[in-house]
Amino acid sequence: MTLPPEDPTLRPGTARDETVVDPLFAPPAASIPADPSVAYETGPDAGSSSAKERAVQTRDEAKDRAVDVKDTAVDAGTHVAGVAKDQAGSVAAEAGEHAKNLLSQTRDELTTQASEQQQRLAGGLHSLSEELHSMA
Numbered sequence: 001m002t003l004p005p006e007d008p009t010l011r012p013g014t015a016r017d018e019t020v021v022d023p024l025f026a027p028p029a030a031s032i033p034a035d036p037s038v039a040y041e042t043g044p045d046a047g048s049s050s051a052k053e054r055a056v057q058t059r060d061e062a063k064d065r066a067v068d069v070k071d072t073a074v075d076a077g078t079h080v081a082g083v084a085k086d087q088a089g090s091v092a093a094e095a096g097e098h099a100k101n102l103l104s105q106t107r108d109e110l111t112t113q114a115s116e117q118q119q120r121l122a123g124g125l126h127s128l129s130e131e132l133h134s135m136a
Helices: 048-135
Strands: none
Touching: none
16 A cells, blocks of 8 residues: 655644644634724624715815815915015016116216217317418
């Protein structure tokens, strides 16, 4: 008579029908004790009202968070708009100062050029006057 090959799940020295079960792969126990801090419902509608309550609570929390996000976005947008307004005012004031400086520089340069032209013209007229006196 030949025996079947050795089964690795058999414990040495045990009968063939007493297999060793690995505790990591063991099926769950038939009866798991209930957690006393959790209220369990039983019956045909078990869990439906608490599931509805959790859904309503989740929906309400999502609404509250959405309102918070909206409020934060509005506050941030208002802040950005205020900063942009302040910056625009600063840029406009700086541009005005630059325009005033440019106008002043242009006026000074034109005054200098006009004075130089006036002196050249006066010199030319003086020379012409002397020539006319010498001819007379």
